[in-house]
Amino acid sequence: MRNSTRSEVDPFIVMDVMEAARKAEEAGRHIIHMEVGQPSTGAPSGALKTLGNALENNALGYTVALGLPELRKRIARLYGDWYNVDLNPERVIVTPGSSGAFLLSFTALFDSGDRVGIGAPGYPSYRQILKALGLTPVDIQTAPENRLQPVAADLKGQDLAGLMVASPANPTGTMLDHAALGTLIDAARAEGASFISDEIYHGLEYEAKAVTALELTDEAYVINSFSKFFSMTGWRVGWMVVPEDHVRVVERIAQNMFICAPHASQVAALAALDCEDEMRENLAVYAKNRQLMLEGLPKAGFTKIAPPDGAFYVYADVSDLTDDSRSFAAKLLEKAGVAVTPGLDFDPVRGAATLRFSYARSTADIEEGLARLALYMASRG
Numbered sequence: 312m313r314n315s316t317r318s319e320v321d322p323f324i325v326m327d328v329m330e331a332a333r334k335a336e337e338a339g340r341h342i343i344h345m346e347v348g349q350p351s352t353g354a355p356s357g358a359l360k361t362l363g364n365a366l367e368n369n370a371l372g373y374t375v376a377l378g379l380p381e382l383r384k385r386i387a388r389l390y391g392d393w394y395n396v397d398l399n400p401e402r403v404i405v406t407p408g409s410s411g412a413f414l415l416s417f418t419a420l421f422d423s424g425d426r427v428g429i430g431a432p433g434y435p436s437y438r439q440i441l442k443a444l445g446l447t448p449v450d451i452q453t454a455p456e457n458r459l460q461p462v463a464a465d466l467k468g469q470d471l472a473g474l475m476v477a478s479p480a481n482p483t484g485t486m487l488d489h490a491a492l493g494t495l496i497d498a499a500r501a502e503g504a505s506f507i508s509d510e511i512y513h514g515l516e517y518e519a520k521a522v523t524a525l526e527l528t529d530e531a532y533v534i535n536s537f538s539k540f541f542s543m544t545g546w547r548v549g550w551m552v553v554p555e556d557h558v559r560v561v562e563r564i565a566q567n568m569f570i571c572a573p574h575a576s577q578v579a580a581l582a583a584l585d586c587e588d589e590m591r592e593n594l595a596v597y598a599k600n601r602q603l604m605l606e607g608l609p610k611a612g613f614t615k616i617a618p619p620d621g622a623f624y625v626y627a628d629v630s631d632l633t634d635d636s637r638s639f640a641a642k643l644l645e646k647a648g649v650a651v652t653p654g655l656d657f658d659p660v661r662g663a664a665t666l667r668f669s670y671a672r673s674t675a676d677i678e679e680g681l682a683r684l685a686l687y688m689a690s691r692g
């Protein structure tokens with residue numbers, strides 16, 4: 312049978328790294344995981360307890376496509392609590408993870424062949440989902456002096472139908488402040504491009520609060536998830552906020568693509584929103600790990616790093632060490648027992664000279680991993 316040209320998407324290299332690490336562990340080795348972009352903690356205890364009760368008393372069938380009304384209302388309240396934004400809950404759509412929100416956004420906003428700008432380095436699945444939908448991803452090569460984030464000048468002459476930005480970003484952890492985000496929103500509007508803000512790492516900030524696009528405009532798609540701050544990666548539940556006149560458009564697509572997000576996950580997510588104290592305890596661990604990384608990576612020889620304002624990543628320029636990040640990452644796994652992600656996932660042009668280190672694991676793991684990296688790098692001479 313033939314395959315479509317739309318199916319010709321690249322592999323997600325970090326998944327290959329995870330598989331290599333799994334095989335090493337299967338062979339009896341102790342691997343320190345700095346490749347995985349997920350919290351080491353599980354869902355908050357209040358979410359688990361609430362779901363346990365629901366499983367005994369509720370069949371948990373389909374929900375309406377837009378999500379449980381009480382969950383949509385509670386998410387809207389979060390925007391008031393976190394950002395002082397008065398959000399109409401009717402604009403909130405619960406999705407099967409942020410990945411479901413990407414599919415819904417791209418389908419609702421763009422026609423086949425449309426050009427959509429994404430920052431490079433950036434989350435690789437943006438590029439692959441766009442390709443699979445018959446859209447054209449346009450990598451914007453960001454600059455260190457702009458914190459590896461797009462700027463208004465990057466949009467000129469690109470003929471973009473849309474622009475997607477992430478703050479805090481994966482893989483860099485850098486953020487856009489009010490002024491920078493506002494300038495990008497204005498520039499996209501001037502170019503006639505729809506604006507999508509990926510905010511799935513909000514809540515994971517260390518020195519300044521992340522800015523939501525909803526503080527600046529109602530004419531944007533905003534995407535978030537319970538995966539990161541709320542430690543619910545495998546539950547596959549997220550949300551998006553869209554302009555009021557787009558709700559029915561997205562609802563029709565969601566009805567046909569997904570029916571609904573998993574009911575059980577929505578029940579747990581609703582309870583998780585009232586477990587913020589537990590999540591703040593996790594954040595304190597990440598903050599400690601971040602400081603260890605900022606001190607330990609340069610000592611090991613990784614000196615050129617992006618400023619990790621949020622999320623739980625450090626993105627390092629290793630051009631002084633290698634021009635083949637995939638081979639270098641394989642060597643770190645083999646010799647040091649530390650799994651890290653080659654930058655090729657995030658930047659096809661410059662990623663051969665970058666690595667991403669995740670500090671989402673336990674502090675003990677981060678300390679051990681840094682010690683192993685330092686030992687191995689010293690042995691290279």
